[in-house]
Every structure is written in C-alpha cells, then in structure tokens.
Amino acid sequence: MLETTHSPTTPLSPPLAPKLVTTVRELRAAVRAARAAGCSIGLVPTMGALHEGHLSLARASRAECGFTVASIFVNPTQFAPHEDFDKYPRTLEADLQALASCHTDLVFAPQRDDVYPAGCSTAVEPPRVAQRWEGECRPGHFRGVATVVLKLFNLVQADVAFFGQKDYQQASVIRQMVRDLNVPLEIRVCPTVREPDGLAMSSRNRYLSVDQRSQAVAISRSLRLAAQLAADGQRQTAALVDTVRGVLAEAQIDRIDYVAVVDPDTLEPVVALSGPSVMLIAAHVGGTRLIDNWKI
C-alpha cells in the first residue's frame, strides 16, 4: 500500500483520491513502481457507475493485495448495436470519490483507442461455458468480455483479479479462459451485494422508475423462494423454475430471457437436484434487462 499512515496525533483527513491514469504508459509506470516497492497487484475491472457491489471487490483487493488498480472502461465490443452502450452511465468523478473511500491506489480509465488501437482484429474465442444463457441471448457478448478482460490482464499484469458472483456466467467464462490460456493470475469471485430488500446491485438499476424498482425486487424474491423450496426437499428443478416464473408473473415481469437451474461448473441444465446448483435468471423490467443468480 503506497501511502503514508496517519500518526495517532494527526487529525484524520478524507482518504486520498486514487491516482487517475488514462494511458498505457502511465499505467505501466505506476504498476512497475508498486512492484518495485514490493507490492502485489490486485485488479478490479469495471465499467464504472460504481456501487457497493463494485466497492466490495475494491475492498477485497485492498485486503489481499498491496496495490489495487480499478479499471473503468465501458467496453464497446460487449454491447450489441441495439443495447445501451451510448446511454450507459458514466460517472467518473463520483467513481473516484467512491474508490477513495476504499483506498484504491490507481484508476485506469483508458480511451477506446488505447484498448482497441486502429487495426486491432484479434479476439478471444470464449470457452464452452459461454454458449448458453447470456451467450444465447447476447450473441458476441462474451467474446467482447473475454477479449477486453484478457487485454486488461495483459495491460495491468496483476497478480489477482476480482470479479462479482452477480455476473455468475461471466466469472465462469473468465476463470475458464485463465485456465485455458495459462494466464498467470488468480481469480477471486466475491459474493453478490444486494440492496436491503434483496435486489442485486447493478449499474443498470438506475434506469428503473420507482414502480419498476418495486417490480424488480420480485427477481431476488423468486430466487430466495426457490432456494427455500429446494432446502425443504424439492428436487425437481422444473418445479423450482415454475415457482420463479409464478413470482415474476405476479409482479408483471413477463419478458423473461431465461430461468434455469444449472450445474455450478459447466452451467448445463440440471433436471433433479443432487448436489450444489445455481439458479440463473435474466428478465426485463420495463426496458431494463436485469440478471441475478442464487446458489441452491
């Protein structure tokens, strides 16, 4: 941790804002200096519009690594043309303040051309675990995600990278990519951070109107109910899926991309529960597409 500590007699001042760098050259110099000072490097990749979910990753990195880099980059290649790339919230000032409170050391907020230089035409073919669910609903999404994440890994050269369970399939894709391509870094997956009523925190929640916000809580409620039924002995996943769909229907969430109970590693559907599984949901509330998941 490259910062001075306060002696007990000096008054506490607000935490220092992280250093902001936008170029690869500055990034490399800062990471090199941290390494030379003996720090391990933690990376928290984000698209900004930070909330407590992101900050939990920054805190996990701070707890484990001597120097934490958060990247903020709204990655164009993971959005389809009809998706929300243009309207995705960009809140750099607030993000820097929030990261200061977690003692993040460095923020890397590159320009598009630094990540995708002119003529760049190589991409990562995502692993099999990317095929279903988000992969089917958002063709090309995981190719964009895997490519940008590998680029960030190469740019930052961190020792450990932190991801959220909120994007369960994304974490599986990245873990598999790291294994398959011998990327020399460790992946940590941190628990989903939720609002007090259970809604999984997401940068996209800010698109919701007040009414949609109260509808949206049905997603986590339905998952919790299904997990309870499973804990009470229901083994048939079709019954769990019906329960979830019923709760969503009551809340008038009728555009559901998928509800599935899957193997936690392969993400293949499970018919009868016989061990740990994960329930995955993607549904639209108004014009906002939300995803969530629950281990059962």
Ligand code: AMP
């Ligand atoms: P994003 O900015 O949406 O690309 O997310 C950046 C990272 O934050 C990803 O690893 C996400 O899984 C993680 N993340 C997003 N929301 C949450 C949450 N509610 N709890 C924990 N991690 C989250």
